[in-house]
């Protein structure tokens with residue numbers, strides 16, 4: 001057995017400090033208490049059960065829902081010199097026998113299993129007879145129907161509590177709602193568990209929301225800001241993924257598609273290309289993500305609005321797991337709302353009302369001018385605790401509401417009425433901006449009291465405001481020519497009973513990094529960082545593991561900042577423990593010495 005948990009952290013992972021709540025979570029495992037640990041993505045959940053495993057006399061059993069998740073964690077453990085194995089349906093007979101041999105010989109510290117395997121006849125007796133010290137249930141929200149990934153087989157994990165008396169069970173998840181948390185305790189029949197809930201804010205994520213006007217152009221602008229970095233683009237439908245992939249490839253970007261309609265092997269190939277950094281970018285539906293532990297995703301773009309804030313938090317949360325700055329950009333339009341509404345209505349789901357309510361909340365998030373961090377946190381029942389997040393488009397002053405939105409909206413709506421509700425958006429914008437077009441003069445609409453009322457604004461902006469009013473339900477489109485009509489809500493706006501929100505077009509060019517986290521590049525020799533990145537890729541290819549298993553970006557930047565020149569100095573870099581030093585020390589030192 002090793003010494004203290006601090007020593008374990010230092011020796012095997014090369015970390016000097018705990019992330020918030022990690023130590024408390026580890027103490028539960030060490031003291032034999034059940035626990036529920038809710039930490040955001042990137043909060044360091046896996047270490048909460050992996051580090052104590054090295055101090056416990058017997059095996060730590062980890063239940064995990066996905067083979068890819070297990071593989072990733074095991075690659076990472078092995079690379080740190082920790083005896084870990086897995087049992088799942090992808091293993092061959094000899095491989096499986098090998099794992100059982102090692103269990104009998106008590107040579108494994110951690111064993112990852114799928115719930116199906118755990119529930120197989122005789123398996124729990126087997127592990128009990130061969131010594132077990134603790135159980136970890138990863139992605140524990142899968143036991144709950146209230147979560148977003150319910151898995152019926154997780155429900156049967158309730159047998160664990162009786163089958164392994166006295167063995168602490170830890171349940172780990174990033175899903176924050178109170179209901180899911182209570183469900184986990186109940187379903188797993190945990191025994192007065194310690195409940196540890198972390199802060200859900202991810203200050204390293206910079207949130208931006210933009211109305212979608214020209215998706216491809218808007219997305220290319222973002223990609224050009226993130227040259228050479230890894231990112232994900234989420235689309236709603238499979239066809240959107242295919243089209244976007246084709247368009248981006250034509251524009252010279254290195255892209256792979258991912259959706260449930262692709263054959264298994266092609267999908268797997270796309271995922272591998274992304275994880276191994278052969279392509280920078282994956283274009284995907286929501287089918288992509290669970291089980292991807294890639295820590296250096298530097299941006300997540302939503303080409304369209306997701307269907308709920310839970311989904312948005314999950315998907316955007318895949319950026320910046322390593323704690324370094326990352327950008328989450330969402331492009332939306334009113335049509336996304338309609339597409340989701342139709343999908344919801346066509347699905348068999350019994351909870352159509354809940355689905356629609358969530359969709360409404362998502363849309364309000366997009367179209368509001370409230371701090372994004374604050375809104376997301378509030379949704380999960382937490383408060384921001386500071387005036388400004390300094391890491392969203394609103395707090396950075398990139399997007400603002402129109403100061404006199406009510407008056408502007410009334411001008412637009414009353415023009416629609418005065419035009420007899422017989423014309424489309426383009427025409428209405430032309431009237432309001434005082435155009436001398438022939439069709440307007442022919443209709444004598446230059447004589448309307450609303451003619452030229454918004455002449456100080458460009459026609460495209462007025463056109464966009466009309467779009468915004470339509471999305472908010474003040475205007476409706478009717479007939480084959482999409483003529484505008486004022487809806488009930490619009491009439492209330494005209495009477496001043498309701499105030500719509502109109503956005504100004506974004507003024508500033510987006511800053512590449514939020515001011516709050518700019519200094520993560522401070523002192524980093526960027527040229528050396530690039531060379532180390534290539535070295536990392538080479539080492540990863542040699543070992544057939546993803547690049548981020550070798551080192552995460554924090555370690556790479558720390559190396560390029562401190563330029564260590566000896567094995568002792570290397571050990572002082574975050575993320576380099578004894579085993580990493582032994583495996584990669586020489587290669588890194590010689591790369592650093594080259595400059």
Ligand code: ADP
Nearest residue numbers: 015017018019041042043044045046047295552
């Ligand atoms: P989660 O499963 O909660 O999303 P992970 O366990 O994948 O989080 O950890 C996220 C990142 O944080 C990983 O790159 C991991 O190496 C790093 N990490 C975890 N614990 C620490 C720590 N105590 N100090 C520094 N980095 C840590």
